[in-house]
Amino acid sequence: MGFGELDQKAINTIRLLAVDATFTSNSGHPGAPMGMAPVAHVLWNNFMKFNPKNPKWLNRDRFVLSNGHGCMLQYALLHLFGYDLSLDDLKAFRSVDSKTPGHPEAHDTPGVEVTTGPLGQGVSNAVGLAIAQAHTAATFNKPDFTLVDNYTYCFLGDGCLMEGISSEASSLAGHLQLGNLICVYDDNNITIDGDTNCAFTEDVSKRYEAYGWQVLDIEKGDTDLDAMQKAFEQAKAEKNKPTIINLKTTIGYGSLQQGTHGVHGSPLKKDDIKQLKEKFGFNPEESFVVPKEVSELYGKHASEGAAAEEEWNKLLASYAEKFPKEHADLTRRLKGELPEGWEKALPVYTPADPAVASRKLSETVLSKIIDVVPELLGGSADLTGSNLTRWKQAVDFQPKSNGLGDYSGRYIRYGVREHAMGAIMNGLAAYGTIIPYGGTFLNFVSYAAGAVRLSSLSQIRCIWVATHDSIGLGEDGPTHQPVETLAHLRALPNNMVWRPADGNETSAAYYVAMTSKHTPSVLALSRQNLPQLEGSTIEKAIKGGYVLHEVEKADVTLVSTGSEVCICVDAAKYLKEKHNVNARIVSMPCFEVFDTQSKEYRLSVLPDGIPSLSVEVMSTMGWERYTHEQFGLNRFGASGAYKDVYNKFEFTPEGISKRAVATIDFWKDVPNVRSPLNRAFQQII
Amino acid sequence: MGFGELDQKAINTIRLLAVDATFTSNSGHPGAPMGMAPVAHVLWNNFMKFNPKNPKWLNRDRFVLSNGHGCMLQYALLHLFGYDLSLDDLKAFRSVDSKTPGHPEAHDTPGVEVTTGPLGQGVSNAVGLAIAQAHTAATFNKPDFTLVDNYTYCFLGDGCLMEGISSEASSLAGHLQLGNLICVYDDNNITIDGDTNCAFTEDVSKRYEAYGWQVLDIEKGDTDLDAMQKAFEQAKAEKNKPTIINLKTTIGYGSLQQGTHGVHGSPLKKDDIKQLKEKFGFNPEESFVVPKEVSELYGKHASEGAAAEEEWNKLLASYAEKFPKEHADLTRRLKGELPEGWEKALPVYTPADPAVASRKLSETVLSKIIDVVPELLGGSADLTGSNLTRWKQAVDFQPKSNGLGDYSGRYIRYGVREHAMGAIMNGLAAYGTIIPYGGTFLNFVSYAAGAVRLSSLSQIRCIWVATHDSIGLGEDGPTHQPVETLAHLRALPNNMVWRPADGNETSAAYYVAMTSKHTPSVLALSRQNLPQLEGSTIEKAIKGGYVLHEVEKADVTLVSTGSEVCICVDAAKYLKEKHNVNARIVSMPCFEVFDTQSKEYRLSVLPDGIPSLSVEVMSTMGWERYTHEQFGLNRFGASGAYKDVYNKFEFTPEGISKRAVATIDFWKDVPNVRSPLNRAFQQII
Structure with a gap:
């Protein structure tokens, strides 16, 4: 040289x-x-x-x-x-x-x-x-x-x-x-x-x-x-x-x-x-x-x-002539735009549809959009069958020599390597032609906290398919049941945490995750089946929080996410029947997106004058911003069949009702109860 | 065989x-x-x-x-x-x-x-x-x-x-x-x-x-x-x-x-x-x-x-005769008791003492108690000089063959391995003869989230010396400045987070961390110097939260932790001078310990009738449980000299005062402002 x-x-x-x-x-x-x-x-x-x-x-x-x-x-x-x-x-x-x-x-x-x-x-x-x-x-x-x-x-x-x-x-x-x-x-x-x-x-x-x-x-x-x-x-x-x-x-x-x-x-x-x-x-x-x-x-x-780039641009121009479809795909990706109309592939549900676990609903979304959005590159940290992150026709990203796939494959077997998966997703997204998603249990997103933080800081669109999102995972027990994880991830700036309650909300979560170019998302998904809710739509859910069930002369607002929303629906019936209490129900699948709505809209969801109670089977931390009282789990969970665990901690229509009645009682002497959304000054965000 | x-x-x-x-x-x-x-x-x-x-x-x-x-x-x-x-x-x-x-x-x-x-x-x-x-x-x-x-x-x-x-x-x-x-x-x-x-x-x-x-x-x-x-x-x-x-x-x-x-x-x-x-x-x-x-x-x-244990017990009995001091030490350790009077070694400060960074205050505590509490085994994940975790006469725990120490050494060079350090501390504590502590930057405790969670779940006494605890670390910038970390660690059940404001509070943090046999602790410590506060004592601080500065006819309570408490002290003066506002000041170094105090005591610290404002340079999440309004940082920090960064985000007497005035204003129409400590029902903990 x-x-x-x-x-x-x-x-x-x-x-x-x-x-x-x-x-x-x-x-x-x-x-x-x-x-x-x-x-x-x-x-x-x-x-x-x-x-x-x-x-x-x-x-x-x-x-x-x-x-x-x-x-x-x-x-x-x-x-x-x-x-x-x-x-x-x-x-x-x-x-x-x-x-x-x-x-x-x-x-x-x-x-x-x-x-x-x-x-x-x-x-x-x-x-x-x-x-x-x-x-x-x-x-x-x-x-x-x-x-x-x-x-x-x-x-x-x-x-x-x-x-x-x-x-x-x-x-x-x-x-x-x-x-x-x-x-x-x-x-x-x-x-x-x-x-x-x-x-x-x-x-x-x-x-x-x-x-x-x-x-x-x-x-x-x-x-x-x-x-x-x-x-x-x-x-x-x-x-x-x-x-x-x-x-x-x-x-x-x-x-x-x-x-x-x-x-x-x-x-x-x-x-x-x-x-x-x-x-x-x-x-x-x-x-x-x-x-x-x-x-x-x-x-x-x-x-x-x-000069090399100039040469390359010429090559690209002649590529455009010979391979117009591929060229269009590539240039679209580089602009960070999604294929037109891709969102039409998102599944829509009615209450007549059967109850399905939201991890399974996520699988359905992925299966429907995977062909429409070719830049999606999925994977799992060795929990494919549990996270349901792999679609049927998937080819693995593997070296040809091992006979298990090839480099055009769009599914990565990360192995039990959550932290690396997070950082690799950051690299995949930074390249410019890929939207990465990766699966693990919600509890083990914590193993990757260092990388998740950098997704947020560096404004990278990547999607965590975080299944088994609560004590609802049941038998695996407290070592695997997240209770602090959502509070942690919600406290992280520029990070969306979604906890959808049913099929429409799962579609909404993917819609917003995919269209948010500069924000990572964590989708917290249930192991257990969830009914398709009366009153949920994709349009409502993409606002991050909405009124699922309105009543006249409401005594209380029940605010919930994910697998607890359907229990709140039952609790509202129980409250009417046993206590003649009128409960509104708000589903709030994503705090961060709800926060970006107009104050007028937010106050229509969580209005002044009605005391509110949040219901979520994990740390109550963070809920005080939205509700007057909080029903949650500020302790570790328990190993057992999921219904037994829910019963143990009283996440049942009865358990919720008891606390709703206490909430109404506690706030009845306060005139013009103010919604917690009203604040003295703007936060630094 | x-x-x-x-x-x-x-x-x-x-x-x-x-x-x-x-x-x-x-x-x-x-x-x-x-x-x-x-x-x-x-x-x-x-x-x-x-x-x-x-x-x-x-x-x-x-x-x-x-x-x-x-x-x-x-x-x-x-x-x-x-x-x-x-x-x-x-x-x-x-x-x-x-x-x-x-x-x-x-x-x-x-x-x-x-x-x-x-x-x-x-x-x-x-x-x-x-x-x-x-x-x-x-x-x-x-x-x-x-x-x-x-x-x-x-x-x-x-x-x-x-x-x-x-x-x-x-x-x-x-x-x-x-x-x-x-x-x-x-x-x-x-x-x-x-x-x-x-x-x-x-x-x-x-x-x-x-x-x-x-x-x-x-x-x-x-x-x-x-x-x-x-x-x-x-x-x-x-x-x-x-x-x-x-x-x-x-x-x-x-x-x-x-x-x-x-x-x-x-x-x-x-x-x-x-x-x-x-x-x-x-x-x-x-x-x-x-x-x-x-x-x-x-x-x-x-x-x-x-039978082997019986033999061993005989050996121990004769050991007791020959080595009574060692025997007493060992059996005391096995009972999980600390040496009598150890706490007398904890340093006490008066406002006349110079301003010192709390990481340095931590070093002083360690240097004073290390000889008194022989079961302390320290270390750092390759940040010894920054965490100040090593005392002067320390011997490293090393194999004799490398000439850098021996197995009787009580200081571990963990290398840049935070996650392993966390899990190794869990193992050290589980053995039965050791109280482990380990240092890293607070931001990198997140790398060890998986292990920290298991300390809490399995009720293990280990101590994280987590220095450089905020934007106050300055130039290293947002990649190293925690904002979500305290919310995360506070949401974790059975985990104490301490953020001491001065020397007495640092001693208090160690006192409670050392005497809590079944709970791990994270001590969040500043890089920058902090003055010794008028009104702080170990006795008050071990309650987790206390009134640092009381005033008659208070208009507002400023509630803060760590490096922001002294800025609140200045803000209170500024408020009096410029706005004729009377501000009480509460220092709240540890939520979890404060939560265990009687309701009467807690309400004496955060009483009804006075609106309150929390001040902490990180996510406000979690503060709503204690205060009506929150001044924090719900975004990432910035790289620069620490005073410039504090100024940028208005964590100054003026910036705090502005928000205190807004708080008073916002709550003035609410009769009998209720302390957030009053709740409709008991949490599941």
């Missing part, structure tokens, strides 16, 4: 931008950028294909910084290659409302593919991006029309490797034989607690070989650019295995404290920076310097990327 | 009990018990040391069923060996309020060491139990007084191995060279989704070798009892490595559906049971049969265990 002085200057430019930015913000992590600058230079300038002027070009190579604390490396690269990220943006590193936050955020910064920082997420996102590439290629590429052949590159550190999520994702990536995934492990022997030998002495190479990866080693990761060049070539040449390159580096290379955790999470001292700049041949009096020849070098590569 | 017919009969007895119980309850998992009965027989009858009459004997071998869905295996063994678990208990399998719930629960069933079922937890608990054994041995054993030399045995399945938490825990176990840990992997090739080849094709043996484990293989796991005998002997002989035995088994061995996932999670059919009983030489007309000779065989082993 012939690396020379200019390469070294470019590398040192990256290093010093990271040093200057962390010094200026007096915060951040210079060590990893300084150590990984050489490999970043080789990768970005010699291998990566991208057009900084169009960061969304489909066939760009994806870059993921899984050790996201080293984000000044990524910001420096994005700036130097000409993305919309100025030197002033770098100077504003880690300041409020800058485009350069403390960890990379995909929705903030052009060129950042996924939001990273929480360790292990990025590498798992990268697996998702690689699956998405393989699937998109298998779906759209045609002879002579290789529309999609990009690679996914991922940098990661010791922390990522220690996190269990990376084990889950890496094991799956090996199984799936993702040759398009190339990772670089920054093997610098340093973590926050000091030397890795205090906690992390496993044989990483052997572990990745066990997963079925190609493992390459680079001993002189600070200097041996030729070895890096060769390693990436070798990685790209291996088509049936993901590759991990173990790159021995010196954290904070060049600093007086290099090789210690002193350079991990704190800016360098003034003197140290001075000697460093001198050593690198830079003026120690200047900061944020980009030598002209470095700009030119990287500008040249950027132009090549722009 | 000479295994014979009686052994086979014992094995088949176990199998059939599992078959009968799942058939009777029409629910449960017969496959794993049938496949693992042979190895269970060899282990329990030939290796395990225990006394069924005293399931809490310290030096018993620990048994953990990580594939907890196979719990009928464990229940059958417990019954057969004479634990307090009757045949009627087995017949009540999976029914409400039985001692035989759908997954093993430690607080329900004598002989169950830890609560398992959520996959991957058990094996990680086992690592904790093994660490606890090694530490207890290093602390209390003396020449000629081997008080503690038990092993920890763990059965696990494919699901456990796929879960990331098992990777984390296993990597650490290898690093720590835990020769006292012996795992048996039920390698049956079957998961819920079918054959493991659809998602799990990694080389498990190689992976565990990479972790530094001894790996043993048994090809004929259904029949080759001699190989099992030999493998356990070999495992016990290896003192410096944990062992995993890869045992090839046939799931549902003997069933017409053996070897398929049809026997994983559903009872066998009647006909199948009939042929099975005939094949095993049992009467097909009878159920729940225990042949007399099997009872006698197992009874003999149980008697040997009882």
